Amino acid sequence: MLTLTLVSLSGWSDIVERLGQPTAHKVWHALVALLSQNGQSGLKQDIFELGELWFETDQFDSLAQAERALSQRVAQHLLHELDCQLVHEAEIQVSSAQVTEQTSQEQTIRAGAACALNELYPDSKEDLLRVFANKNLLPYWQSIQLVQSSGVFGYEALIRGPKASSLHRADKLFGAAMAQGRQFDMEKLALTTHLATHQGQCEQQSTVRLTVNLSPALLFDADVSGALLDYPYAHLLCIELTEHLPVDDWAPIKAKMAELRQLGYTFWLDDVGCGFFELTLINAVKPDVVKLCITIISRLDYGAEIIDEIRQVVDTVHLYGGKVLAEGIETQQQLAIARELGVDYAQGYLFDKPREAGL
Structure with missing residues (x-):
């Protein structure tokens, strides 16, 4: 199943303000580079200004599986680049939809984003x-x-x-x-x-x-x-x-x-x-x-x-x-x-x- 998944950092603008544009750009580019190294992740687009990462992949069997795996992957890479508290403040959210021949689903996916950070360590x-x-x-x-x-x-x-x-x-x-x-x-x-x-x-x-x-x-x-x-x-x-x-x-x-x-x-x-x-x-x-x-x-x-x-x-x-x-x-x-x-x-x-x- 081909899925389109948005992993968004809803607190990204606040982090950019705290870090400053140059340092925030370094962090963002490092994150994108890490995600791009994994060819199966299917990173399709990254939008620095919005703190958005879009993935299109057929790697997963369900929307829930795609959301869980991709949001956790982003969170884990962010932990290598930022302090734990800043990762928490980034407020990682995720939403997916199955790719069809219909018109753009981006707005629908954005509207359905759900907080995912607390699911990264559910049993710890x-x-x-x-x-x-x-x-x-x-x-x-x-x-x-x-x-x-x-x-x-x-x-x-x-x-x-x-x-x-x-x-x-x-x-x-x-x-x-x-x-x-x-x-x-x-x-x-x-x-x-x-x-x-x-x-x-x-x-x-x-x-x-x-x-x-x-x-x-x-x-x-x-x-x-x-x-x-x-x-x-x-x-x-x-x-x-x-x-x-x-x-x-x-x-x-x-x-x-x-x-x-x-x-x-x-x-x-x-x-x-x-x-x-x-x-x-x-x-x-x-x-x-x-x-x-x-x-x-x-x-x-x-x-x-x-x-x-x-x-x-x-x-x-x-x-x-x-x-x-x-x-x-x-x-x-x-x-x-x-x-x-x-x-x-x-x-x-x-x-x-x-x-x-x-x-």
């Missing part, structure tokens, strides 16, 4: 509640390698749900938390899990540097502030500020960073080049380490333009005394280019995959 609520009740998260570590010399600088802390659970994968875990409006609660639970694991490692085995992810807004959370103020190994902890939401005013964040730096913490900017953290912000914030987005590193082999962009970032960061990390290194050629560009640290499957902490 109970599993999520158990995770919170039992504080049942698994910390994983992935090494951070020195590029200009050999050796390990430290590790990045990653989080997983229970192994036997549908929420074991990080995208499922945080996606389910977002669907229930508890993404910040999940981030805080992940932080306390990482702090406990790191402290145990430092006290029982050997001291090691660890990076942990944190949204800038959570620096002002009372629980997070208390945990960071009391942590005895602050000088070994690097706080990666994640780029999920645009920040309107960095002044109070920079003031908080200065306070925590007095305790020994260092600050990194995560995923530079893929979202809201750009060159002007690097100059303003001057993070200790800038992490280049994994998407940029994956394009290292494709030409001089991206190499020139990375060189500009490296030169800018080195000028004020910071360091640069390339994330997602998978080949010796990528590592060689990163070394030639003056990149300081690297992560990726070329070195190792994330492993459960302590194993």
Whole structure:
């Protein structure tokens, strides 16, 4: 059965206003590119101004199946590009009709659109509640390698749900938390899990540097502030500020960073080049380490333009005394280019995959 399906983001105009046109266009083009990679999705038309994605495909046996599959596909791809809260605010809606020889059905389909986001994780609520009740998260570590010399600088802390659970994968875990409006609660639970694991490692085995992810807004959370103020190994902890939401005013964040730096913490900017953290912000914030987005590193082999962009970032960061990390290194050629560009640290499957902490 040939179906025509509209997946619309009814809150898209508000998101464009918050992100600004340039960043919103980047997000939109990345979303369209991801959807286009799947030839079976049947993406027929995308309308940025309206936040509309139109699919025409014979892949599905019913309208309900088409609506469920395509709306979930859009939501999953959006989660790679936007913060969970923004995906929720996008208000993903979906409607379908069987393609016939009749005149245009677009207006009818638009009128029948029904909210679909809450159906993305329909069976995860109970599993999520158990995770919170039992504080049942698994910390994983992935090494951070020195590029200009050999050796390990430290590790990045990653989080997983229970192994036997549908929420074991990080995208499922945080996606389910977002669907229930508890993404910040999940981030805080992940932080306390990482702090406990790191402290145990430092006290029982050997001291090691660890990076942990944190949204800038959570620096002002009372629980997070208390945990960071009391942590005895602050000088070994690097706080990666994640780029999920645009920040309107960095002044109070920079003031908080200065306070925590007095305790020994260092600050990194995560995923530079893929979202809201750009060159002007690097100059303003001057993070200790800038992490280049994994998407940029994956394009290292494709030409001089991206190499020139990375060189500009490296030169800018080195000028004020910071360091640069390339994330997602998978080949010796990528590592060689990163070394030639003056990149300081690297992560990726070329070195190792994330492993459960302590194993």
